[in-house]
Amino acid sequence: MKAAAFAYARATSVGNALELLKAYGDRAKVLSGGQSLMPAMNLRLISPEFIVDIGELAELRGIMVTDGVVRIGALTRHVDLLTSPDIAAHAPLLTEAIAHVAHPAIRNRGTLGGSLAHADPASELPACMVALNATIIVRGQAGERRVAAVDFFKGIYETDLSAEELLISVELPVAGKNSVHYFHEFARRHGDYAIAGLAAQATVEKDVFTDLRLVFFAVGDRPVLARAATRLVNITITPPVLAAASSALSEELDPHDDQQASAAMRRHLAKVLLARGASALLNQPDLNAGGRA
Amino acid sequence: MTAPMPISLEVNGERVDAQVLPRLNLADFLREQLQLTGTHVGCEHGVCGACTVRVNGEIVRSCLMLAVQTHGAFVQTIEGLSDSGEVADLQAAFRERNALQCGFCTPGMLMAAQDLLKQQAAPDREQIREHLSGNYCRCTGYQAIIDAIETTARVRGRGTA
Numbered sequence: 290m291k292a293a294a295f296a297y298a299r300a301t302s303v304g305n306a307l308e309l310l311k312a313y314g315d316r317a318k319v320l321s322g323g324q325s326l327m328p329a330m331n332l333r334l335i336s337p338e339f340i341v342d343i344g345e346l347a348e349l350r351g352i353m354v355t356d357g358v359v360r361i362g363a364l365t366r367h368v369d370l371l372t373s374p375d376i377a378a379h380a381p382l383l384t385e386a387i388a389h390v391a392h393p394a395i396r397n398r399g400t401l402g403g404s405l406a407h408a409d410p411a412s413e414l415p416a417c418m419v420a421l422n423a424t425i426i427v428r429g430q431a432g433e434r435r436v437a438a439v440d441f442f443k444g445i446y447e448t449d450l451s452a453e454e455l456l457i458s459v460e461l462p463v464a465g466k467n468s469v470h471y472f473h474e475f476a477r478r479h480g481d482y483a484i485a486g487l488a489a490q491a492t493v494e495k496d497v498f499t500d501l502r503l504v505f506f507a508v509g510d511r512p513v514l515a516r517a518a519t520r521l522v523n524i525t526i527t528p529p530v531l532a533a534a535s536s537a538l539s540e541e542l543d544p545h546d547d548q549q550a551s552a553a554m555r556r557h558l559a560k561v562l563l564a565r566g567a568s569a570l571l572n573q574p575d576l577n578a579g580g581r582a
Numbered sequence: 583m584t585a586p587m588p589i590s591l592e593v594n595g596e597r598v599d600a601q602v603l604p605r606l607n608l609a610d611f612l613r614e615q616l617q618l619t620g621t622h623v624g625c626e627h628g629v630c631g632a633c634t635v636r637v638n639g640e641i642v643r644s645c646l647m648l649a650v651q652t653h654g655a656f657v658q659t660i661e662g663l664s665d666s667g668e669v670a671d672l673q674a675a676f677r678e679r680n681a682l683q684c685g686f687c688t689p690g691m692l693m694a695a696q697d698l699l700k701q702q703a704a705p706d707r708e709q710i711r712e713h714l715s716g717n718y719c720r721c722t723g724y725q726a727i728i729d730a731i732e733t734t735a736r737v738r739g740r741g742t743a
Contacts, residue, residue, distance in 0.1 A: 290626060294584045297604035297650055327646040328627035392716025397640040479715040
């Protein structure tokens with residue numbers, strides 16, 4: 290189908306975009322890369338009256354590394370993240386995850402800010418932001434706010450952003466010494482939305498996790514920072530320890546049924562990901578002996 | 583402001599000035615206003631890849647881009663790549679290997695394949711598969727398409743060696 294008619298304005302600055310958003314409120318939608326917004330409009334899932342195109346705002350584009358912080362502008366495209374040596378060096382989880390985000394033609398247009406503001410619970414980047422303990426910077430007429438990624442995602446397509454605010458950038462701590470990551474997702478076709486996935490960031494010292502952030506996606510209404518991970522920190526991981534964490538994970542997840550997978554299948558896949566992830570992060574293949582590679 | 587807006591862009595090397603409604607996507611603009619019907623419209627929500635074109639040298643889904651967003655851009659369609667001879671060998675390899683039946687997906691397949699071969703001179707079958715993962719073909723079962731791209735890569739490699 291085709292999108293319904295709408296009025297269109299090309300924002301000339303962040304200030305101009307904020308004025309337009311203030312004037313139109315929730316009747317407007319922000320267009321960045323359009324790779325989630327346009328399908329939704331073409332399917333007539335949404336029909337905004339007004340489109341504010343921020344695509345020309347060069348100030349929202351780019352990757353900068355300073356003082357232990359990686360700063361990524363909201364309009365930075367997936368392809369830019371995928372090929373950035375700074376991202377590969379300082380946030381390698383993101384480099385690995387981006388390869389699973391849709392397909393080359395979509396990665397050439399889709400933006401980080403767009404993906405985060407859209408907040409599809411099956412998408413990879415929101416989960417990575419939570420795993421990397423990112424701070425999301427949003428701006429409104431009243432000024433800027435800094436929101437921890439874990440508090441930013443509120444539900445299916447729901448975030449902490451108000452209709453009058455714009456997502457400006459994200460900040461990630463540079464991956465430290467002994468930092469390791471893991472990313473895997475199950476999908477019907479390479480690049481499709483995940484049926485279940487895991488983005489993980491950890492610090493490992495002498496075969497023990499001193500910090501572990503396991504973020505599951507497509508198994509809830511938002512990225513799930515697993516509390517079960519605390520059971521694996523500062524302890525020697527043995528199969529019984531892992532089994533206990535796996536049961537705890539199963540308890541805390543509340544996955545949904547849909548045409549792709551049942552809730553039980555998603556719960557099972559999350560447990561498989563937990564075992565594979567822990568085993569890969571510690572580089573101990575034996576821990577995943579029962580789980581197939 | 584739902585009235586037509588002026589845009590000015592370059593399509594296949596020619597300057598185009600047009601008036602477009604904001605809701606008009608690039609695929610429909612190319613097909614209906616410029617009669618460049620080689621760009622096909624399949625799913626209209628970014629899944630099938632039939633509408634793949636180049637904007638500023640990079641492949642994109644023309645169903646997921648508004649015509650107004652191409653103001654000042656440089657667009658290339660399958661007609662442009664075909665007329666310039668850029669994909670002549672790929673087209674010949676597709677024909678040779680029966681890598682098309684109904685042909686609906688072919689323009690998008692050629693755009694995606696050429697994009698890969700520009701980035702990687704000698705991709706393996708897995709890399710070809712991955713680069714084409716966003717393009718559906720309902721006739722050939724893909725193997726012949728991958729064969730044709732693999733053959734083209736090999737022949738091009740020989741040519742420059």
